Amino acid sequence: xxxxxxxxxxxxxxxxxxxxxxxxxxxxxxxxxxxxxxxxxxxxxxxxxxxxxxxxxxxxxxxxxxxxxxxxxxxxxxxxxxxxxxxxxxxxxxxxxxxxxxxxxxxxxxxxxxxxxxxxxxxxxxxxxxxxxxxxxxxxxxxxxxxxxxxxxxxxxxxxxxxxxxxxxxxxxxxxxxxxxxxxxxxxxxxxxxxxxxxxxxxxxxxxxxxxxxxxxxxxxxxxxxxxxxxxxxxxxxxxxxxxxxxxxxxxxxxxxxxxxxxxxxxxxxxxxxxxxxxxxxxxxxxxxxxxxxxxxxxxxxxxxxxxxxxxxxxxxxxxxxxxxxxxxxxxxxxxxxxxxxxxxxxxxxxxxxxxxxxxxxxxxxxxxxxxxxxxxxxxxxxxxxxxx
Numbered sequence: 154x155x156x157x158x159x160x161x162x163x164x165x166x167x168x169x170x171x172x173x174x175x176x177x178x179x180x181x182x183x184x185x186x187x188x189x190x191x192x193x194x195x196x197x198x199x200x201x202x203x204x205x206x207x208x209x210x211x212x213x214x215x216x217x218x219x220x221x222x223x224x225x226x227x228x229x230x231x232x233x234x235x236x237x238x239x240x241x242x243x244x245x246x247x248x249x250x251x252x253x254x255x256x257x258x259x260x261x262x263x264x265x266x267x268x269x270x271x272x273x274x275x276x277x278x279x280x281x282x283x284x285x286x287x288x289x290x291x292x293x294x295x296x297x298x299x300x301x302x303x304x305x306x307x308x309x310x311x312x313x314x315x316x317x318x319x320x321x322x323x324x325x326x327x328x329x330x331x332x333x334x335x336x337x338x339x340x341x342x343x344x345x346x347x348x349x350x351x352x353x354x355x356x357x358x359x360x361x362x363x364x365x366x367x368x369x370x371x372x373x374x375x376x377x378x379x380x381x382x383x384x385x386x387x388x389x390x391x392x393x394x395x396x397x398x399x400x401x402x403x404x405x406x407x408x409x410x411x412x413x414x415x416x417x418x419x420x421x422x423x424x425x426x427x428x429x430x431x432x433x434x435x436x437x438x439x440x441x442x443x444x445x446x447x448x449x450x451x452x453x454x455x456x457x458x459x460x461x462x463x464x465x466x467x468x469x470x471x472x473x474x475x476x477x478x479x480x481x482x483x484x485x486x487x488x489x490x491x492x493x494x495x496x497x498x499x500x501x502x503x504x505x506x507x508x509x510x511x512x513x514x515x516x517x518x519x520x521x522x523x524x525x526x527x528x529x530x531x532x533x534x535x536x537x538x539x540x541x542x
Contacts, residue, residue: 187219188450190399193348200323200341208349209400210311216447217354218306223266224299224348225255229323232289232340237279237333245333248276250326255298259317261308268298271326289340292323309351312401319347351400364416368435368451369521371536376423376453378435383416392438393421399434399450430455462524468538475507475524475535483527491519500527517541 192208211218237245252271272292277285302309309315323341366380378393389410394402411417425433433455437448463476475486481503488497488509496515501507507524517539525532 188216188353189350190353191348191350193346196319196321196345196347198321198341198343198345200339200343202321204319204321204347206317206319206347207314208317209398210313210315211306211309211351211353212312212401213310215353215400215402218310218351219303219354220352221302221306221309222299222348222350222352223257223302223317224297224350225257225268225319225321226346226348227253227255227293227296227298227321228344229253229291229293229296230289230340230342231292231323232287233325234284234286234336234338235277235279235327236284236336237281238336239281239333241281243331244278244280245335246276246278246330247333247335248328249274250328251292252324252326253293253296254320254322254324256320256322257298257300257317258320259315261315261317262302263305266298266300270296270298289342315349317349321345366437366448366451368453370453370455370534371519371521374425374427374429376425376433376435377420378423379418379420380437380448381416381418382410385410385417386441388442390440391419392440393423394436394438395423396434396436397431399432399452402434402436402438404438425455462533462535464522464535464537468540469511470540470542472508472510473522473537475509475522477505477507477524479505479526481505482529485525485527487523487525488515489521489523491521496520511539515539 190211194206196202196204231251233249235247235249237247239245250271250273252269255268256265257267258265270293274287279285321343323343325337325339327335327337329335364381364383367378369377369379371377380391391408391410392404393406393408395405396402405423406421408419408421423435431454433453435451435453439446439448462478465474465476467473477484482505484501484504484507486499486501486507486509487495488511490496497509497512499509519536519538521534521536523532523534
């Protein structure tokens with residue numbers, strides 16, 4: 154059959170079928186190479202609010218997008234007062250149900266998604282001017298509404314932003330029988346976390362001859378990138394790529410392969426902009442004459458204290474001092490050898506300057522220090538060189 158002989162609807166149908174076949178093939182190849190990337194935002198409301206949200210699209214260069222999961226996690230506190238405003242001496246029955254409706258919509262979706270949940274609070278028979286009051290109670294505790302998109306992920310692909318609309322509505326259904334009159338007031342406090350999660354097939358991640366691949370923060374502004382490879386393809390190019398969002402990567406340098414059968418160790422020092430803080434992502438793109446494959450993504454988080462944390466003397470012989478630049482707190486200090494094994498651990502209480510006596514069995518070389526604020530549960534890193542006595 155010649156494709157030129159197909160009608161337009163037949164061509165569309167053929168394209169859809171090929172897309173489904175490729176999607177299934179990708180899933181089969183990605184059994185061990187599926188990864189996720191999540192973006193989220195925290196929201197609050199007093200019971201009803203509509204939000205316009207924007208998230209990064211997924212770059213096709215970063216892997217095949219298998220599916221998109223949208224979710225809203227809601228916690229709600231609900232309190233109320235109900236008063237019978239009727240006349241006479243008869244009692245009047247009332248019943249109360251409260252519910253939560255979450256609606257996700259936008260041009261990226263073929264149709265809006267709605268999630269509903271409700272709870273019967275109770276029934277009461279009240280005399281005129283009699284009231285019932287509930288102090289704020291937990292209506293929802295991390296209740297999740299979610300939708301997965303697998304059939305059409307195209308609107309989520311690109312290097313721009315995807316826009317979504319989210320409506321959060323906590324509603325009240327109060328039933329009053331016998332035409333009774335009443336006064337009702339409520340107190341609603343909601344917190345929501347809206348998330349977009351990409352499920353990605355990274356076929357070609359960690360080629361069989363890519364033995365190791367690591368990214369290490371060796372000082373507040375310097376990241377050491379290293380990898381080993383064997384049986385390299387002739388004329389291979391290693392393109393080191395960096396990203397600040399885990400989706401859109403930029404090549405920072407290109408290193409040619411040695412291109413022989415021996416095992417080779419490669420390295421590169423990436424010097425970050427002065428004062429950089431936040432999460433940073435690295436990957437290797439292997440270019441074999443136009444055929445591209447990628448390493449796993451390595452992630453580092455650099456905090457403001459990484460730029461304040463100072464170590465001296467450096468090089469060191471018998472001890473090191475760490476100045477945190479913070480008020481006194483409780484700290485855990487861990488020292489690691491270059492190979493990653495823990496060689497020393499110490500806790501310092503009520504301190505801002507940490508004095509660490511070095512283990513006499515430590516050999517010469519580079520060591521990494523991980524400092525954890527035991528109160529704030531924040532972790533920071535630095536490094537030093539141990540010299541012989």
